Amino acid sequence: MAINKAKVAVGFIVSGVLMVFFGVVLTFVGPIIIDDQVVKNTVIDPKNSMSYTMWKDVPVPFFMSVYFFNVLNPQEILKGEKPMVEQKGPFVYRKRIQKDNITFHDNGTVSYREYRTYYFEPTMSSGNESDVVTIPNMLVLGAAGMMENLPYAIRLMISATFKTFKEGPFLTKTVGELMWGYDSGLVDFLNKWLPGMLPSTGKFGLFAEFNNSNTGLFTIFTGRDDIRKIHQVDSWNGLTELNYWKTPQCNMINGTAGQMWAPFMTRESTLPFYSPDACRSMELVYQRDGKMQGIPLYRYVAPKTLFANGTDYAPNAGFYSPVFISHPHFYNADPVLLDFVQGLNPTEEEHGLFIDIHPMTGVPLNVSIRLQLNLFMKTVSGIT
Ligand SMILES: *[C@@H]1O[C@H](CO)[C@@H](O)[C@H](O)[C@H]1NC(C)=O
Ligand SMILES: *[C@@H]1O[C@H](CO)[C@@H](O)[C@H](O)[C@H]1NC(C)=O
Ligand SMILES: *[C@@H]1O[C@H](CO)[C@@H](O)[C@H](O)[C@H]1NC(C)=O
Ligand SMILES: *[C@@H]1O[C@H](CO)[C@@H](O)[C@H](O)[C@H]1NC(C)=O
Ligand SMILES: *[C@@H]1O[C@H](CO)[C@@H](O)[C@H](O)[C@H]1NC(C)=O
Ligand SMILES: *[C@@H]1O[C@H](CO)[C@@H](O)[C@H](O)[C@H]1NC(C)=O
Ligand SMILES: *[C@@H]1O[C@H](CO)[C@@H](O)[C@H](O)[C@H]1NC(C)=O
Numbered sequence: 001m002a003i004n005k006a007k008v009a010v011g012f013i014v015s016g017v018l019m020v021f022f023g024v025v026l027t028f029v030g031p032i033i034i035d036d037q038v039v040k041n042t043v044i045d046p047k048n049s050m051s052y053t054m055w056k057d058v059p060v061p062f063f064m065s066v067y068f069f070n071v072l073n074p075q076e077i078l079k080g081e082k083p084m085v086e087q088k089g090p091f092v093y094r095k096r097i098q099k100d101n102i103t104f105h106d107n108g109t110v111s112y113r114e115y116r117t118y119y120f121e122p123t124m125s126s127g128n129e130s131d132v133v134t135i136p137n138m139l140v141l142g143a144a145g146m147m148e149n150l151p152y153a154i155r156l157m158i159s160a161t162f163k164t165f166k167e168g169p170f171l172t173k174t175v176g177e178l179m180w181g182y183d184s185g186l187v188d189f190l191n192k193w194l195p196g197m198l199p200s201t202g203k204f205g206l207f208a209e210f211n212n213s214n215t216g217l218f219t220i221f222t223g224r225d226d227i228r229k230i231h232q233v234d235s236w237n238g239l240t241e242l243n244y245w246k247t248p249q250c251n252m253i254n255g256t257a258g259q260m261w262a263p264f265m266t267r268e269s270t271l272p273f274y275s276p277d278a279c280r281s282m283e284l285v286y287q288r289d290g291k292m293q294g295i296p297l298y299r300y301v302a303p304k305t306l307f308a309n310g311t312d313y314a315p316n317a318g319f320y321s322p323v324f325i326s327h328p329h330f331y332n333a334d335p336v337l338l339d340f341v342q343g344l345n346p347t348e349e350e351h352g353l354f355i356d357i358h359p360m361t362g363v364p365l366n367v368s369i370r371l372q373l374n375l376f377m378k379t380v381s382g383i384t
Helices: 002-042 049-056 074-078 138-146 152-164 175-180 185-193 314-318 336-340
Strands: 062-071 085-104 109-120 132-136 170-174 213-221 233-236 270-275 280-292 295-301 323-326 354-358 363-368 372-375
Touching (some): 085 175, 138 152, 152 185, 170 175, 280 354, 295 363
Parallel strands (some): 062 132
Antiparallel strands (some): 062 085, 109 213, 132 170, 213 233, 280 295, 323 372, 354 363
16 A cells, blocks of 8 residues: 555656656747747748748738728819818729749848739729719829929919810819829820929829839848848848938838738837838837737737828928828828818728737738828919
8 A cells, every 4th residue: 555655656756747847848948949940931932832932922812992082072172161072982902912033142132023913803892993083183283282382484384284284173083094094185295395203104093003013123031041130121123222202211111021020029029111102111019919710919000100290200201292191081190180171080990000910920910001192282372
């Protein structure tokens, strides 16, 4: 009996030791093994066939939902009344993205171009591309704002040119035309006499140059030499900084290309990225923990400073342009803006933006980037 008891006791001690040993293995060796696996599987390398294929030809569908603010009272606005808008849409496009022209360099970087194709999805849309909407004429109102400091006589001439080409302050066109371009006599005229003034040469439209185009030549770090640098942009079109903006800080190319980030994120990590479409770098910040189908995630959102004006947040003063980006419906913006337009109703669920990241691998699990394009309108004397 006594011997048996002793044996049982020894048995317990042995299993206790084993348990402690396993505990030690799990706490100390486990993460190292997992970290190794994460590093091995995230580095951009054709030998990692699965993650490389996913990086090259992102297998999840991307959808671009476009909404227009249809202007209901264009004539009254010209007399000084408050704009009244009604939201139309969504007009949904499926976006296919593929990396091509991939070249690996000796110094742990890789260059590529990312091509995109858009397909209209009628079943997901509310309305079709033949729907007609009235929006501010960016060409005329944008130009008018930029001509403010030119001599009065020149402003009168420009105003006459707008009239000649029948370009007014508002445009009524189909969604398809506004998105993918329409023929404009004024655009042809400007491209003939002032080549290089406009960003596009053919048709004029919000996304005229997007379909079947690429977002420029990106050179990014593969993570081979330093996993903390993986996906970071080394240069874009050969540039390590931009030249559009007024300050070096605004011109910086920060972070990744916006699809993936380095693994092993903490709540203090931020998500910086460079967007060629927005012509600038942006940075999202940690908001809260979450779960998607049991997988832990960190939710990243736009800090208040992202779209703040230069008075509120001095570094933004360098982003000088007649076109402004904000959250849709001026969500999180100065509430005074809501008083200037009728028909807006901001909510976080509908108009906030977020990226949900799996912190261990830096892979996005769910992304919803929602932006509104705003045009600064003002009366310019001489432009009638
Ligand atoms: C990129 O790849 C496409 C097709 O693969 C090719 O037609 C094009 O010339 C390449 N461009 C550059 C800049 O290498
Ligand atoms: C890496 O090599 C490429 C190609 O030679 C070059 O364009 C890039 O500037 C280099 N980057 C770094 C960080 O050395
Ligand atoms: C974009 O181009 C593709 C291929 O040329 C075409 O099938 C598609 O309809 C175009 N998308 C739009 C929205 O025009
Ligand atoms: C778009 O919708 C209108 C009516 O809502 C319809 O008459 C028209 O045929 C549709 N166009 C296309 C291309 O489906
Ligand atoms: C780029 O990063 C630097 C350093 O973090 C920051 O000061 C600067 O504002 C950033 N620029 C942009 C455009 O985000
Ligand atoms: C900048 O934003 C602040 C707060 O939102 C506002 O009070 C101020 O008038 C704005 N400044 C300009 C120049 O628009
Ligand atoms: C991703 O986010 C959207 C918007 O909040 C939500 O509707 C959707 O259910 C989320 N997707 C998944 C798989 O959780």
